[in-house]
């Protein structure tokens with residue numbers, strides 16, 4: 001089914017990806033592309049090109065990146081935060097969840113649903129230097145692609161909130 005952009009009511013377009021990898025030497029690389037948000041204001045700068053927002057790589061620790069509402073990452077330095085949380089010992093998945101919690105706590109009232117939760121989605125993905133990986137989304141239903149050197153597959157994102165049609 002075609003998604004519709006909430007503000008413009010036009011078909012939504014998307015295509016941003018974050019891709020991170022650890023090679024056999026333990027060296028880490030990462031990139032985040034961007035399609036930008038559908039119907040964005042001309043001149044808007046998204047989070048993808050801002051190091052620490054939509055992408056962050058520290059070869060001593062790991063890498064993180066994101067897709068979704070970029071302003072939330074720019075405001076919270078989300079990718080940097082995920083890597084710093086992994087530095088303190090959090091797993092990639094737990095680091096992504098904790099960063100999403102921070103984003104939810106900082107969300108301004110106009111962007112919350114009637115239950116006070118962020119009315120937008122955002123996904124964070126992370127990889128650690130030892131090859132552990134994880135992904136988490138604000139709302140349930142997210143997936144991310146993994147190749148562990150043996151096979152490629154889709155994994156489910158952990159999430160903060162369960163998507164239920166009647167509560168949004």
Ligand code: ASP
Pocket residue numbers: 014015016034035036037045046047048054066067068069070071
């Ligand atoms: N994060 C991108 C942005 O805000 C959008 C996306 O992920 O599709 O520009």
